[in-house]
Amino acid sequence: MGILEIKGINKRFGGLQALGNVNLSVAENTVHAIIGPNGAGKSTLLNVLIGKLIPDSGSVMFDGQSVLGRKPHEINQLGISRVFQTPEIFSDLTVFENVMIPCFAKRDGSFRMHAIESVFAEKGIQQQAEEMLADVNMLEKRHMIASSLSRGDKRRLEMAMCLVQDPKLLLLDEPTAGMARADTENTIQLLKDIRAKRGITMAIIEHDMNVVFSLAERITVLAQGMPLVEDTPENIKGHPKVREAYLGEAQV
Amino acid sequence: MLGLNSRDFKLFVIVVILTLAAPMLLNPFPTESAIGQSFNAGYPALMQRFVIFGILAIGFNILFGLTGYLSFGHAAFLGVGSYAAVWMFKLLSYNVLPAILLSVIVAGLFSVVIGYVSLRRSGIYFSILTLAFAQMSYQLAYSVFTPITNGETGLQVYNDDPQILMSAGDPTVPHLFGLRMNGATEWNIGGWTFIFENGYYLCAILLIASFYLSIRIFRSPFGMMLRAIKSNQTRMSYTGLNIKPYMLAAFVISGMYAGLAGGLLAAMDPLTGAERMFWTASGEIVVMAILGGVGTLIGPVLGAGLIKYLENIVSKINDTILHNWFAFMPDWLDNLLVTIIHPFIGKGWHLTLGLLFMAVVIFLPGGLVQGGQKIGALLRRKKSKDTGETATKPAE
Numbered sequence: 001m002g003i004l005e006i007k008g009i010n011k012r013f014g015g016l017q018a019l020g021n022v023n024l025s026v027a028e029n030t031v032h033a034i035i036g037p038n039g040a041g042k043s044t045l046l047n048v049l050i051g052k053l054i055p056d057s058g059s060v061m062f063d064g065q066s067v068l069g070r071k072p073h074e075i076n077q078l079g080i081s082r083v084f085q086t087p088e089i090f091s092d093l094t095v096f097e098n099v100m101i102p103c104f105a106k107r108d109g110s111f112r113m114h115a116i117e118s119v120f121a122e123k124g125i126q127q128q129a130e131e132m133l134a135d136v137n138m139l140e141k142r143h144m145i146a147s148s149l150s151r152g153d154k155r156r157l158e159m160a161m162c163l164v165q166d167p168k169l170l171l172l173d174e175p176t177a178g179m180a181r182a183d184t185e186n187t188i189q190l191l192k193d194i195r196a197k198r199g200i201t202m203a204i205i206e207h208d209m210n211v212v213f214s215l216a217e218r219i220t221v222l223a224q225g226m227p228l229v230e231d232t233p234e235n236i237k238g239h240p241k242v243r244e245a246y247l248g249e250a251q252v
Numbered sequence: 253m254l255g256l257n258s259r260d261f262k263l264f265v266i267v268v269i270l271t272l273a274a275p276m277l278l279n280p281f282p283t284e285s286a287i288g289q290s291f292n293a294g295y296p297a298l299m300q301r302f303v304i305f306g307i308l309a310i311g312f313n314i315l316f317g318l319t320g321y322l323s324f325g326h327a328a329f330l331g332v333g334s335y336a337a338v339w340m341f342k343l344l345s346y347n348v349l350p351a352i353l354l355s356v357i358v359a360g361l362f363s364v365v366i367g368y369v370s371l372r373r374s375g376i377y378f379s380i381l382t383l384a385f386a387q388m389s390y391q392l393a394y395s396v397f398t399p400i401t402n403g404e405t406g407l408q409v410y411n412d413d414p415q416i417l418m419s420a421g422d423p424t425v426p427h428l429f430g431l432r433m434n435g436a437t438e439w440n441i442g443g444w445t446f447i448f449e450n451g452y453y454l455c456a457i458l459l460i461a462s463f464y465l466s467i468r469i470f471r472s473p474f475g476m477m478l479r480a481i482k483s484n485q486t487r488m489s490y491t492g493l494n495i496k497p498y499m500l501a502a503f504v505i506s507g508m509y510a511g512l513a514g515g516l517l518a519a520m521d522p523l524t525g526a527e528r529m530f531w532t533a534s535g536e537i538v539v540m541a542i543l544g545g546v547g548t549l550i551g552p553v554l555g556a557g558l559i560k561y562l563e564n565i566v567s568k569i570n571d572t573i574l575h576n577w578f579a580f581m582p583d584w585l586d587n588l589l590v591t592i593i594h595p596f597i598g599k600g601w602h603l604t605l606g607l608l609f610m611a612v613v614i615f616l617p618g619g620l621v622q623g624g625q626k627i628g629a630l631l632r633r634k635k636s637k638d639t640g641e642t643a644t645k646p647a648e
Contacts, residue, residue: 050490076492088490090483093476101480102491104473110494113501115474118255122473161491 003028003169003201004049009058011044011225018044019055020225026169026203026218031195033204033212036222037245042205045222046173049203050082051075063168073110079168085177087158091147095138098146099129099160106165132164135197136190152183156190163194172204176211188214213237221245260467263550267463271456274299275446282443290573293561296436296449301560303452303459304516309540309552310459310466311509315502316538317547318470318478324379325366325386326537329359329507331393331529333514335400338407341426341522345417346409348426348433348454348519352512359511360504367503371496374485386534393526406525426519428454433520451520458516459553462509467549469505478502539605543612545619554620559605566601 002025011019019041026032036042047053049060051070060067067075076082090098103125108114120126133139136156141149146157155175162170175191176184188211194200195215206212212219212233219236221228223245229236236242253261270277278299281288293299308330316322333355340351370381393401401407409415426433433451440446469475477498480488488495518524527533536559544555571590574597578586596604616622 071494072489073492073494076490082490084486084490088484088487090480090487092483093479097476097480101476101488101493104477105492108473110492111497113474115469115472115501115505117473118257118468118471119473119476120257120471121255161487165492 002026003063004203005059005061006045006049007059007061009045009048009055009060011048011053011055017225019048022058022222022225022227024220024227024230026201028201029199030217031202031204031215032218032220033206033216034220034222035206035209035212036228038207039224040222041225042207042222044225046171046205049171050080076105076165076167077110080171081162081165081167081169082171083158083162083173083175085174087151087154089146089154089158089161091145093146094142095133095144095146095149095157096129096142098157099132099164100125102161102165103128128164132160135163136160151179152186155183155187159190159194163198163200168201170200170202172202172206174206174208175204176206176208184208184211187211191215254464256467256471260471260549264464264467267550267553268460271303271459272453274302274456275448275452279444279446283445284443286573286576288443290569291565293565294446296434296447296452298560298564299449299452300455300516300520301564302557303455304513304520305540305556305560306459306553307455307462307516308510308513308537309544309556310462311506311513312537312541313546313548313552314466314469314478314509315506316541317552318475318482319499319502320482321371321374321499321503322379322538323370323382323503323506324531324534324538325370325382325384325389326506326510327531327533328366328386328389328529329363329510330514330517330533331389331524331526332362333359333511334518334524334528335393335407335514336511337515337518338409338522338524339400341409341415341518342407342413343416345415345422346424346426346522347417348428348515351426351519352458352515355515355518356508356511359514360508362511363504363507364500367500367507371499371503383531383534386529387531390526390529390531393529401526404526406523408523426451426522455516455520458512462512463549463553470549474498474501539609543609543619545621548619548621551619551621558620562601562605562608566597566604567599569597 004026006022006024009019009022022041022045024034034042034045044053048055049067050072051067054069062078062080065078067078090101100119107125130139133142136159138153138156138160141153146154149157176187179187191202192215195202204212204215216233218230219233220230221236221242228241228245229239231239254264256264275294277294279288279292279294281292283292308326312323312326336355336358337351340354344350366382366385370378370385373381394404423430423432431450433454434449436447436449438445438447477493481495481498485495514528517528540555540559541552542555543558544553545551571594574590574593575586578589581589594600612619618625
């Protein structure tokens with residue numbers, strides 16, 4: 001039984017079968033990648049996972065609870081943190097504040113009226129945020145406004161904001177899309193470090209083969225809204241069906 | 253100090269000193285002099301407006317400055333606060349304490365309702381919704397709710413009102429446990445007359461308390477969450493935070509500040525009318541915040557002060573006063589200048605305000621506070637340049 005269980009998901013948009021009977025199980029403490037060519041249904045599946053789309057049928061269970069139809073903040077409170085294609089951070093706030101906010105959300109839940117006490121009286125939260133920033137080598141940038149960070153640092157910061165909540169599942173949506181080669185390598189390295197240090201469960205939805213094969217421990221290949229195969233990276237590489245659906249096209 | 257960091261504490265102390273010493277600071281010119289007659293602002297009626305609208309602007313800034321949600325209907329809460337206060341005078345007694353308390357509570361409840369509906373949308377739609385609510389409130393107060401609001405005549409206290417807590421010897425003007433709001437101490441020093449009015453000091457103390465509370469809110473985790481909402485709502489919800497209750501709390505706090513301001517207006521002068529809720533009154537609050545500096549602690553208070561100063565000072569200047577100022581010039585120049593300035597004074601003060609507002613928005617998007625910072629930076633640079641030059645001289 002995986003921490004994330006997707007069972008029999010169907011979703012139609014008019015005449016298009018975007019997802020057809022998708023079954024997927026993400027086991028605890030693995031890095032599971034979901035790949036597929038354009039239009040394979042990756043984004044639709046992601047939107048189902050985060051409660052944005054309600055499927056026509058099927059269930060998505062996370063840690064024993066259904067996520068379908070839940071609001072984003074509720075899904076986060078269940079223990080799923082999400083990394084976006086372009087880093088979503090609080091650009092007008094300092095790096096330090098960016099990391100403190102998820103700490104508050106983790107400790108106090110989705111709403112708490114703490115309007116009188118000072119942020120800087122919260123020693124525990126501060127220490128937590130500092131340790132996290134030190135972990136991603138950004139401690140010396142803590143007083144910078146987040147919008148002035150380089151693109152790589154923004155990604156690093158977003159990752160820190162997710163990790164500081166100690167999520168049960170880290171959901172990554174094409175974390176290297178549109179990145180330069182060097183940035184992609186850095187991101188892969190960052191994710192590898194996180195994996196080695198924290199043993200966190202990750203689900204990656206990705207287009208870039210290089211990223212997938214250097215990180216994933218399990219891979220599910222989607223094609224035309226159906227899961228084609230699920231296996232280890234080594235087996236996927238040589239799989240004829242996958243070659244046909246995806247890799248052949250990518251190697252042109 | 254007082255739970256503030258040293259920079260905020262300094263700002264707070266400056267605000268305390270300025271508000272408490274305002275009756276003296278705002279009267280820089282001898283009372284009977286021509287210039288003093290025109291430009292002195294240290295008389296109670298005007299100073300009350302400075303601080304009352306200062307409180308209103310501080311509250312508005314908690315919503316607009318922190319979350320970026322532009323409410324275009326804040327005058328409704330002010331109006332509701334005023335009505336609540338006058339009703340307390342009519343039913344209980346002229347004591348301002350229950351009046352002010354009820355005005356804050358009623359405005360708070362009213363803003364829960366308006367906020368709950370308006371906050372279903374953000375951006376321009378939120379602004380339009382609040383504007384619509386405020387205009388509806390205005391129309392209701394003006395006609396439908398005449399039994400409660402006394403319609404276009406305005407609500408005031410009559411001799412046959414119940415005033416059940418009133419005993420024989422009580423003052424028949426607003427008072428705080430016998431301390432009359434319009435009572436004052438006068439100081440005559442040289443050509444100066446300084447008036448220290450009880451009503452002004454009640455407002456001033458409440459402004460100081462409001463300002464202190466707003467600093468605490470700005471520096472609290474709650475304030476940080478509000479700034480995060482302004483910055484990125486997507487990340488906010490994917491961080492596990494529910495935006496709605498945060499926004500509603502900010503809206504209600506802001507509405508209660510407006511209610512307090514409305515209650516104080518009534519406490520200084522126990523009558524009120526629907527025009528306090530008119531949309532131009534809401535617009536004025538927005539102008540105050542932008543003029544002073546949105547999102548800064550002190551900016552909106554400065555903006556409120558500046559607008560009330562212009563409204564009361566520039567609108568008082570007339571052609572006769574101008575002719576007096578320019579009397580030393582040849583007649584043709586005097587007439588020419590008066591003709592040029594004429595549209596900007598008296599009833600034309602809105603034109604002056606409009607030009608000033610345009611200039612601030614175009615050249616100082618951060619408002620008066622940014623202007624102050626720029627001047628400060630300029631002075632510092634000049635200073636360091638001076639010292640830099642003297643330092644390099646010996647090397648030559």
